[in-house]
Amino acid sequence: MSETAELWVLALGATLFFAVAFATRRSWCEEPAPPEFLSPEQSQIAALAALEPPVAAARPAVVLPRFPYARGRASETLVCAICLEALRDGEACSEVPGCRHVFHGDCVGAWARSKGSCPLCRAKIVPGSGGAVAADDMV
DSSP states (O other): OOHHHHHHHHHHHHHHHHHHHHHHHHHHHHSOOOGGGSOHHHHHHHHHHHHSOSSTTSSOOOOOOEEEOOOTTOOSOOBOTTTOOBOOTTOEEEEOTTTOOEEEHHHHHHHHHHTOBOTTTOOBOOTTSOOOOOOSSOO
């Protein structure tokens, strides 16, 4: 191969290398911090923010009644299926009226505004379709 051809191949290779490196570096800068660097509170806020719909008022406002969680007779620790945090005694929780699944109040409120259905069984969340009752052994 001639010397000129070798220089062209070298120049093309270097250009391609720097273009890929620049594009990859830009995407690193735009990504949020990895979850292992966020506190549990920051992680929950980020998860709730991701559930918010991009356009407001796409669904009617759903307000589910809240109640303080009480473990009661439940033998296992219950986990909110939205944020994956354990439910603790005294935390404000809400129950989906149609299926009676229980979640953190803030988590299911954001989910209902975004999706309109239960995160576990996909039962439709209808505003005012029932009140909350003490859930001491609900999942």
